[in-house]
Amino acid sequence: MLFITSCKKDEPEDPIIPNEEEVITTLNFTLTPDGGGTPVLLTFQDLDGDGGDAPTITGGILDANAVYTGSLELLNELESPAGDISEEVQEEAEEHQFFFQTTVSGLNTAYNDMDANGNPIGLSTIVTTNEVSSGTITVTLRHLPNKDASGVSTGDITNAGGETDIEVTFDVEVQ
Amino acid sequence: MWKFSKYVVICSVITIFPVLTYGQNCNLAISGFVKDVSTNIPISYANIFIKELRKGVVTDSLGFFNLEPICAEEYHIVASHIGCETQELYLNLSRDTAITVFLDQNSQLLNEVAIIGQGGKVTTQENQSLNSESIAQISDRNLATMLENISGVSAIKNGSGIAKPVVHGLYGNRLTILNNGIAQSGQQWGGDHSPEIDPLVANRITVIKGVGALEYQGSSLGSVILVEPKKIDREPHLHGESRYFFETNGLGNGLNIELKQYSKLFAWRVVGTLKKSGDNRTTKYFLRNTGNQEANIALQLEKSWNKKWVSDLYFSSFNAEFGVLRGSHIGNLTDLEEALNRDVPFFTQENFSYSISSPYQKVNHHLLKFHTKYRISEKQWVDITYAAQYNLRKEFDVRRSGGSDIPALSLNQISNFLEIKYQNYLPRNWELKSGIQMNRVDNTNLPETGILPLIPDYIAYEYGVFGIMSKSFERTTIEFGGRYDFENRNVAAISISIPREIIRFENEYDNMSAMGGINHEFGKGWKATYNIGYAARNPEVNELYSNGLHQGVSGIEEGDPNLTKENSIKNTLSIKGNVKNRLFFEGLFYHQKIDNYIFLNPQDEIRLTIRGAFPVFKYQQTDVRLVGFDLATIYMATERLSLIVKYSYLNGYDLSNQLPLVYMPSNNLSATLNYQIPKLGKFTNVGFQINSRYVFEQKNLLPSQDFVAPPESYNLVSLKVSAERQLRKLRLNMFVRAENLLNETFRDYLNRQRYFADDLGFNMIVGINISF
Numbered sequence: 001m002l003f004i005t006s007c008k009k010d011e012p013e014d015p016i017i018p019n020e021e022e023v024i025t026t027l028n029f030t031l032t033p034d035g036g037g038t039p040v041l042l043t044f045q046d047l048d049g050d051g052g053d054a055p056t057i058t059g060g061i062l063d064a065n066a067v068y069t070g071s072l073e074l075l076n077e078l079e080s081p082a083g084d085i086s087e088e089v090q091e092e093a094e095e096h097q098f099f100f101q102t103t104v105s106g107l108n109t110a111y112n113d114m115d116a117n118g119n120p121i122g123l124s125t126i127v128t129t130n131e132v133s134s135g136t137i138t139v140t141l142r143h144l145p146n147k148d149a150s151g152v153s154t155g156d157i158t159n160a161g162g163e164t165d166i167e168v169t170f171d172v173e174v175q
Numbered sequence: 176m177w178k179f180s181k182y183v184v185i186c187s188v189i190t191i192f193p194v195l196t197y198g199q200n201c202n203l204a205i206s207g208f209v210k211d212v213s214t215n216i217p218i219s220y221a222n223i224f225i226k227e228l229r230k231g232v233v234t235d236s237l238g239f240f241n242l243e244p245i246c247a248e249e250y251h252i253v254a255s256h257i258g259c260e261t262q263e264l265y266l267n268l269s270r271d272t273a274i275t276v277f278l279d280q281n282s283q284l285l286n287e288v289a290i291i292g293q294g295g296k297v298t299t300q301e302n303q304s305l306n307s308e309s310i311a312q313i314s315d316r317n318l319a320t321m322l323e324n325i326s327g328v329s330a331i332k333n334g335s336g337i338a339k340p341v342v343h344g345l346y347g348n349r350l351t352i353l354n355n356g357i358a359q360s361g362q363q364w365g366g367d368h369s370p371e372i373d374p375l376v377a378n379r380i381t382v383i384k385g386v387g388a389l390e391y392q393g394s395s396l397g398s399v400i401l402v403e404p405k406k407i408d409r410e411p412h413l414h415g416e417s418r419y420f421f422e423t424n425g426l427g428n429g430l431n432i433e434l435k436q437y438s439k440l441f442a443w444r445v446v447g448t449l450k451k452s453g454d455n456r457t458t459k460y461f462l463r464n465t466g467n468q469e470a471n472i473a474l475q476l477e478k479s480w481n482k483k484w485v486s487d488l489y490f491s492s493f494n495a496e497f498g499v500l501r502g503s504h505i506g507n508l509t510d511l512e513e514a515l516n517r518d519v520p521f522f523t524q525e526n527f528s529y530s531i532s533s534p535y536q537k538v539n540h541h542l543l544k545f546h547t548k549y550r551i552s553e554k555q556w557v558d559i560t561y562a563a564q565y566n567l568r569k570e571f572d573v574r575r576s577g578g579s580d581i582p583a584l585s586l587n588q589i590s591n592f593l594e595i596k597y598q599n600y601l602p603r604n605w606e607l608k609s610g611i612q613m614n615r616v617d618n619t620n621l622p623e624t625g626i627l628p629l630i631p632d633y634i635a636y637e638y639g640v641f642g643i644m645s646k647s648f649e650r651t652t653i654e655f656g657g658r659y660d661f662e663n664r665n666v667a668a669i670s671i672s673i674p675r676e677i678i679r680f681e682n683e684y685d686n687m688s689a690m691g692g693i694n695h696e697f698g699k700g701w702k703a704t705y706n707i708g709y710a711a712r713n714p715e716v717n718e719l720y721s722n723g724l725h726q727g728v729s730g731i732e733e734g735d736p737n738l739t740k741e742n743s744i745k746n747t748l749s750i751k752g753n754v755k756n757r758l759f760f761e762g763l764f765y766h767q768k769i770d771n772y773i774f775l776n777p778q779d780e781i782r783l784t785i786r787g788a789f790p791v792f793k794y795q796q797t798d799v800r801l802v803g804f805d806l807a808t809i810y811m812a813t814e815r816l817s818l819i820v821k822y823s824y825l826n827g828y829d830l831s832n833q834l835p836l837v838y839m840p841s842n843n844l845s846a847t848l849n850y851q852i853p854k855l856g857k858f859t860n861v862g863f864q865i866n867s868r869y870v871f872e873q874k875n876l877l878p879s880q881d882f883v884a885p886p887e888s889y890n891l892v893s894l895k896v897s898a899e900r901q902l903r904k905l906r907l908n909m910f911v912r913a914e915n916l917l918n919e920t921f922r923d924y925l926n927r928q929r930y931f932a933d934d935l936g937f938n939m940i941v942g943i944n945i946s947f
Contacts, residue, residue, distance in 0.1 A: 014677050055784070164506030165575070167785075
């Protein structure tokens, strides 16, 4: 009975398109100048997820000798309305940490938030600039890092371990 | 005289000649010979034991034994010989009886056995086996690692629990594995998907290092692995066997119980296995989350309706969980580079643990087979087989927001197979084997994952028809055959572009395969066999349609819907020799050319994702050549002392791109010294064995072809002591094995875990098998 070919083609049914709620399509790094002014927005957007089309990356221009409040937003724009992944990271703060590495001389990023154990998360940061320079800022999100390892709480990624969920690089100019 | 074998002996042919006498009831005798089946050379030091009387003898230098006086009773007689599959014989003794037990010396030597198919006919294709005795002494291993002892066979691993066999450099979809005659259906395309088969259910595992497996459905480009339970002995009493092992590395425990009985109504056999092990240990640290557990059962029923009709039913269920090294779960290329430079993997713990958590694999495989045989006459018969398989694979990753409990991959495959075979012994020593096969495979992704599936859903129909003719002359056997296959596959994939939509594909393939072989005996134990075969393999769904980030291997993999089928021509030449029954030699040389060989080719492209940059790999086709040889020699220094040396060489080359082929097994050299004592106090068949296995560094590879250079050469030493003891009705078989005795730190090229951690350190395994 299995092998009798009926008139209708034996085809698989339409697969159910999975609800890709975990995908991070978008990272917005908003740098708001202390004391007012237009915020600088660094964005990384890859709407079809990993693979497929190339992402769109937008860098930014910062003022020299300035202080910014950095705020990270992670979105899943495959969902409608877009899923807020930064909320998830906040909920599982002990299991996540952002790291900020830069080639811009004089630029410094300090953590401005902490999890229940008093360790940094990095959703909120204070970014300070110094002299005129240019380079890149790399934002890395590690899942299940060892936050107690040496240097990790001050933002040194070397001993953090864990898996990389995000690693994006922005071109930045300080002028 | 030859008397020992590491793996295989078949002692399957037993003849009974009742000798008519008018002796008294308690003055009877059982006598006879133990001989080699092909040369008729007597075999000395074989043990013959009558269970009921707790009485035994050892054959003399003429292979003769005599047991008397014995009363007229029912007896179970055990014929055993070291390394040989112990035979039990049921006898209702009413008069003096002569028995001849035949052993196959050629098999003993070089692990060769004739494939006992439906007709018990010999094929010209090269094959080597593990019998139940040797399986019992490595019961702690899985299918692939059991077969590693056969030259020319290696294992692709991910840690120690997940392993796939590789024969002559081919694995996965290029190698067919038959579980009780049925091609194993499942996700064989995955490099880290081990075959879902419990080797302890089998009585024999055979590797056919062939050129074209025309008789079997499947996508083999030559070699085939057969996992077979044997027919239930026609023995009216309840018999059974129980095996237990414990291993120090991973604190693994395994229990296997088998019960069987024959009655005129029907015969039955049931086998169950439970295994559990925890974190393995290298020489320096525990491998976190590398435990695994299995619970398997198999049921076999045989019924003889009348002289013409015989039916059997087989059900097996394989259920396993395999932990994957926690420190091998990485997010991107930066993580991989970091892991490569570490001495100890991330997440390594001080303590041992049995717990299995993400990342891990959960696999279930159920097989139901119904077979019936109809004898048209003594010389011709028809076999009808129906089989259904259900394969369920779930793979769990480390994920955010409780996602670790949701599988990242969840695939469900149902296949239905129907086969009709016809076999006929024709006049003038011709034999015909033919058949038709139909198979339907339904592969479905379960949407629970929340992730785009790695491979699409599909329904495939496969139809095959084959015919093989063989003819035996006095010293020569010839064999030739052909096969035609047609496959229709309907695929429903989900697009990688947005909005996500369903894309449908339809594939159709038709293939011709052919093979020929000739086997000639020159006398005095010298024999040569030549085989040539042409075979094709259709591109698999993963090669055609996979598209996306494969995190485990840190690459973006892109399929190509325009791939065509692979075509292979393989030649094998084997030479077997025997010098004065002391030095035995076997060499198997092979050459295989595969056109349109499908492989993952690294591209000059780095693609940016939110996880960072990843190298891009595309499934592409090229022409390749595999050349190699397997050599084995055995030197019988004395009747008790022997030396076995084996060497395997393989060179894989991409002819179109003029590059070495990746993932080819390293060359290796193994030497084993055996010492055996037929009887030592209350123990029989006592054996001591020391083995040294040298695995060469894989030098046939360019630095640009891998993330890191292949590991250095290594040498592992292992020891084994085994003995048997008969306790009235119980027969005990014990072994102690020490592996990596010198606790050497090493990594193996074919183990994917080598990017992250060392391979296993010292391990001691103690096992006991009890049969009654």
